[in-house]
Amino acid sequence: MSSESKLKFGRDVISVEDARTRLYPHAAKMAIEYVPLTQAFGRRLAVDVYADHPVPHFRRSGVDGYAVRTADIRHAAPESPVSLEVIERIPSGTMPKLTVGAGQAARIMTGAPVPDGADCVVMLEMTDSLQDAGAGAVGGADAAGSGAGTNVSIKKNLPTGSNITPIAGEITAGELLLPRGSLLGPGEAAILATFGYSEVPVSRKPNVAIFSTGSELLNVADALAPGRIRNSNSYMLAAQVEAAGGVPHIWPALPDDANQVQEALKRALTAADLVITSGGVSVGDYDVLVEVFGQWDGRLLFNKVAMRPGTPTSAALWQDKLLLALSGNPGASYVGFELFAKPLLKAMLGCAEPCAQTVSAYLDADYGKASAYPRYVRGTMRIREGQLWVKPAGIDKSSVMVSIKDADCLIRLPAGGQGFQRGELVKIDLVHS
Amino acid sequence: MSSESKLKFGRDVISVEDARTRLYPHAAKMAIEYVPLTQAFGRRLAVDVYADHPVPHFRRSGVDGYAVRTADIRHAAPESPVSLEVIERIPSGTMPKLTVGAGQAARIMTGAPVPDGADCVVMLEMTDSLQDAGAGAVGGADAAGSGAGTNVSIKKNLPTGSNITPIAGEITAGELLLPRGSLLGPGEAAILATFGYSEVPVSRKPNVAIFSTGSELLNVADALAPGRIRNSNSYMLAAQVEAAGGVPHIWPALPDDANQVQEALKRALTAADLVITSGGVSVGDYDVLVEVFGQWDGRLLFNKVAMRPGTPTSAALWQDKLLLALSGNPGASYVGFELFAKPLLKAMLGCAEPCAQTVSAYLDADYGKASAYPRYVRGTMRIREGQLWVKPAGIDKSSVMVSIKDADCLIRLPAGGQGFQRGELVKIDLVHS
Structure with missing residues (x-):
């Protein structure tokens, strides 16, 4: 078997978890x-x-009102208010000058420091400003009636500490x-x-170079041509890179020549912190990355992962830089990025737990397709009466691009079995976590 | 009752929904x-x-393999393969030149246009390239053996349409x-x-001017001083504006003088698409916005909302521009932004349904505080075995800033009652929706 044939057909398959384990040690920590x-x-x-x-960092009043001593208001009630002398007014941002003694109170604003001596603050609404009561003032709201030298009538008993946030x-x-x-x-x-x-x-945001492969690819600004399609993977991956905290750099689509590809990749690996390609890793005659990996002068980390879509996902190392080669179908590229590139970027940015949060949800549709490998199905969540339900987002075929926008999770369906029934509990990875 | 007293104590309370209804007609649509x-x-x-x-826009092959006529392979099986003449090879991006006739096949790559005549594509793995079988080639993988003029052996019967995505x-x-x-x-x-x-x-991204009020406020770069705190609301609101799709502009904190405040607000209302303030709307002596609204020469939309926190949340109009005045406590500002400013910004950006998604979840803690108004408690969600549970994020007091980061929803607790028990279904607004 030739080296290239071995790379196409004789690959050693590893689990998603093992693939991550091989990637993470090479996640370069970004500078500050x-x-x-x-x-x-x-x-x-x-x-x-x-x-x-x-x-x-000071005893803070939580309300507008009067700072008082609870001992003084123990018997205060609407029908038996307690009158206290107002010795000071304390706006927010101002330190109290006086200590509140027996029979005294200080007018205080929300957020202001509570004066020494006081051990609770009575809300303005539970007070009356005495001097102005006969002059039509409304409660304690009249500014003229709440300054020093006046009296205040307290109509409620409060426990110690009321409306005061203590230091710390x-x-x-x-x-x-x-x-x-x-x-x-x-x-x-x-x-x-x-x-x-x-x-x-x-x-620092990691710079991520993005390549697509495929001679069918047109630039976005190009007119459509027979048999050809515009390059959408690069832009999808760029948006994923940005959402994950990186800076995407879209490079020109890779040519079909292995030597030219290797050269372009090495230029990108020199310039960027991470290189991501989509396509060219499968068994087709034009899957040029397979040929490139056959003659790679760095380390090949893996070239087959037990997952659908994206089984031929590959990764290689060159001079401490990582090259992640995703499968080319839009769905496979999307899933491959979420499973491998996003946690990698989050690890580069210092996240201690870079993987998406995995939770369980009820499957909201039968899913007939069994698989030799675990499946990662793009899913859409819905919450109904406190229960989390999930179903495949639109048409779930790896080639289908239009439903990627509807995915907010990946449904992890284990390998084997006869498919899955509506109502079963399944594990899902939250894409936005 | 003076006009200012009326604004402090005689306010007409309206519901959150009514407040939104008064705001939305004034959401200025942004230009393209x-x-x-x-x-x-x-x-x-x-x-x-x-x-x-x-x-x-063409019949697309979903796999690498051979495009054939199903009529030709009806009896194909591993033990009785069918041999077909390979008339052409079709890389992706290339239009087929020939029509596949009876007894013929075309080598085709993933994503390439299926030639006329063919009605299914057989995966490479289910074929053998005949010429090279004796020369050690592995399956159909050897490039030299799969071109025109050779033969291919098909080992599997497939139904019409297999591995072909039809046009549209x-x-x-x-x-x-x-x-x-x-x-x-x-x-x-x-x-x-x-x-x-x-x-x-x-x-276009809406420009949002942000003001804080309060003489206790220091700039972020200032050293801490007795009784004073650094302005954190402006930065929290700026991050909320950015997350909602706007461009935040932090203006200097508002002074205590009503005329100066009015002037600064009108300058901001002229320059920005929306103005948001925090603080100064309550019943304190230094709640300067109350005074400003008392002499406002535009329209006052509301100045009291049936909600906690943030009851004194106010809104005014000046020359078609909106001024949203949030309550000053950090938690109240946060909640007020999520309930009013975020939907407003999303509406300005063309969203048909700008409000946060409301779902139901199980309450994961007793919540003792009953309230005369509906409460919007900052909550943290957790999914357990397909069930969505929610509990108050950290210490839920409107003055507490440290737990805002832990909120991913607002728990809507209706007014009245005796509090809420763990396990009850409650409505929550998803903050990130």
Whole structure:
């Protein structure tokens, strides 16, 4: 058997998990770069972020009202209000100057520091500002009536600590807030702003070179020609790369000549952090990557994976750079990217658990096709009455491109058996996790 | 009652749904702009995209093998193979020159056009190339043995149409492929590439001006000071704006002076497509937006919504531009954005159904707090054995910022009642939908 025939027909098949295990050690960690916080959304954190101060760092009032001593209001009620002397008003951002003593209160705003002496804050709605009660003021709302030197009538008894967030009530100093690899969304942005990260250490985005193979491929701007199709895989993969946090670079489609292909791939492997190809890995006469791998002067990591679609998915190493060669059908390319390239990119960006989240769901349609290898069927989820149902997205054939947009998960159907019935629990990988 | 007091205490409360109904008519539709396909990922389509040709536009082979007439192979089997004359080889992208007649076959590659006369394609693995069988070739894999003028031995009977995708088998000409407002991801990119969209008509991104209020606010780069905190809401909202498809612009925090505030807001309303503020809408003495709305020379749409957190959420119109004033606590700002600003931005970008998807889930914790208004609790989902469970994300107090990052849904708890028990079915809004 020739070396090329061996590569086409004598391949050793390995599991998806084993294939990942062979890839991950070669996931190059990206360098740190600092970007302004407003440009960091959607990026991944390059370091662990710890709290350098507690939150709040002062006893914080949760409401607008009066800071008082609970001992003073123990018998307060609407029909027996307690009158207290207002000694100060404390806007947010202002430190109290005075200590609240017996029979005293301080007017305080939401978010302001609670003065010493006070151990609860009574909401404005449960108070009356005394001086202005006869002058038509509404509750404590009239600004003129709530300053120092006036009195306030408290109409409710509250327990100690009411409406006060203690120091470190939200976050303790030294606490791990965001682990390295965290995707920066709104909640993370709030934390980073709170802790002064005007510049954020994020991982550099991996540059990913994308190739398609196939002499049938036209450029997107080309007019349609008989027997030919426009190159859609490169753009689909580019969108997948971007969603996974990388920078896609679409290279010209690969020619049919093995030497030229090898040269183009090595140029890309030199320039990029990862190279992804689609097509050319199967058993056809024009599957040029098979020929290239037959004479590859780097390491071949695998060239057959126990999965459908995408059985001939291959990976090779050249000077520490990874080349991931996906099967060429649109569905196979899509699935291959999600199973191998996305976790790889997330690992390069520092994620500790880069694989998609796997959960179980009820199958919402019979699925007749048994398979010698585990199947990864593009699926669409639906939640009904607290139950998660999943069914194949549109027509599930690896060549079908139109239904890729409807996939939000991959249904993992084990090998063998007689197919699957509606209502069975199956495992699914969440594509957007 | 003074006008300001009325705005603080005499507000008319409306439902979340009514508030949305008052906002949507003022969602300005964004203009169309054309961007290269590789820059269109994550954008929203400004037009409906229809198929201008069928897919495939020729009878397409799904495998590498031989295109044959089923009538010729009706009795083919491993022990009684049928020998056919190979008249041509058809790489992908090449139109067949000959018609397959009785007793004939054409060598064909995956994705290539099936020649006239042939009505099925036999996979290479089920064939033997005859000439080279004695010379150690493996199956039909040897390139030299599969050209024209040779013979092929077919070892399997297949039904008509096998391994052929008919014209329009995936997509019919004239079919609606992607409606206006579609978010462009990998599947959409593949469709746009297939139909020649090298430039994509997308909606211009809405510019959103973001303000925070509060004299306690420091800039992110500032050192912490007693009683003061760094402005985190503006950055959280900026990340939410970006995730919703807008361009965030963080303006300097608003001062305490109502006239200056009004002036800054009008400058922003002139410059941006939407203005969002956080804070200053409540009953505190320093809630400056209440004062501003008291003298507003545009329309006030609402200033109290039956919801927790965020009851004082307000909205106003000025010269056809919307100003959305969110409650200032981090949790209230977050929820207010998700309930009002995100659907508004999606509507501006052409989405027909801009609201988050609402589904039902099982409550995974008791929730004791009853409420006079419906509650929108930031929740974290978990799928267990096909069931969707949800629980409040971390500490659910509107002032707590650290748990916002853990929210992937809003749990909608209706008003009244005695709280909610673990195991109850509740409605949730999916934040990422």
